[in-house]
Amino acid sequence: MKEIDIKKTDRENTYNWFKGFSNSTYSCNVVMDLTNLIDYVKKNDKAFFITLLYIVVRGLNSIDEMRMRLVDDKPVIFDEINPAITVMTKAGTFDNVRFKNSNEYNEFYKIAHEKIEKAKNQEKIESEDYNPENCYNEYYITSLPWVEFTQLTHPIPDDKSSQCIPRICWGKYYEENGRYKMNLNITVSHIFVDGYPLSKTFIEIQKLLDNIDEYLK
Numbered sequence: 001m002k003e004i005d006i007k008k009t010d011r012e013n014t015y016n017w018f019k020g021f022s023n024s025t026y027s028c029n030v031v032m033d034l035t036n037l038i039d040y041v042k043k044n045d046k047a048f049f050i051t052l053l054y055i056v057v058r059g060l061n062s063i064d065e066m067r068m069r070l071v072d073d074k075p076v077i078f079d080e081i082n083p084a085i086t087v088m089t090k091a092g093t094f095d096n097v098r099f100k101n102s103n104e105y106n107e108f109y110k111i112a113h114e115k116i117e118k119a120k121n122q123e124k125i126e127s128e129d130y131n132p133e134n135c136y137n138e139y140y141i142t143s144l145p146w147v148e149f150t151q152l153t154h155p156i157p158d159d160k161s162s163q164c165i166p167r168i169c170w171g172k173y174y175e176e177n178g179r180y181k182m183n184l185n186i187t188v189s190h191i192f193v194d195g196y197p198l199s200k201t202f203i204e205i206q207k208l209l210d211n212i213d214e215y216l217k
Helices: 012-019 035-044 048-061 105-120 195-210
Strands: 025-033 068-071 074-077 082-088 094-098 138-144 167-171 174-176 179-189
Touching: 025 167, 025 195, 035 048, 035 179, 035 195, 048 082, 048 105, 048 138, 048 167, 048 195, 082 105, 094 105, 179 195
Parallel strands: 082 138, 138 167
Antiparallel strands: 025 179, 068 074, 082 094, 167 179, 174 179
């Protein structure tokens, strides 16, 4: 983690403006093409959710602004951000599952699979770290695999540090003209993320999806 000297950046005024908002967040929904991903997981007998999770986290981490946070009211940037995901339990409720990120696909897959299976088999939520305080080096990631949504909003707390944590959700994928598509929602804080870096994030994720064999070697 490294502190950012906002005065030496070209967006000091924008940063200060949106920092004064009670809710600085906004969201965007983009249709992503998952055709190559679906083909990959079927051929290699891999879990769709974990593989997509890896791609999304890798894409997010490639954009500097997505790794910026407010910590103790100071702007900082992390070298790498970890995933924090929701997992449905036996009871029909969800648990928050978090783990250290890995850029290596097989290692990421192994860790994520173990964590998810453990959470899924719970009769009740027993996690001691359900919502730990001051844990900002995360992406909050969830999914609605039952519906094809076109719009989505997240519950946003008043805490500005929490608002600066990107929130990600994807819906049920569907087939259209022989291609597999899916809506991806990313919610960010305008304190750090303007429209251009948000657009670059979607473009980078799509690039990874289009060249999945290369990145999952």
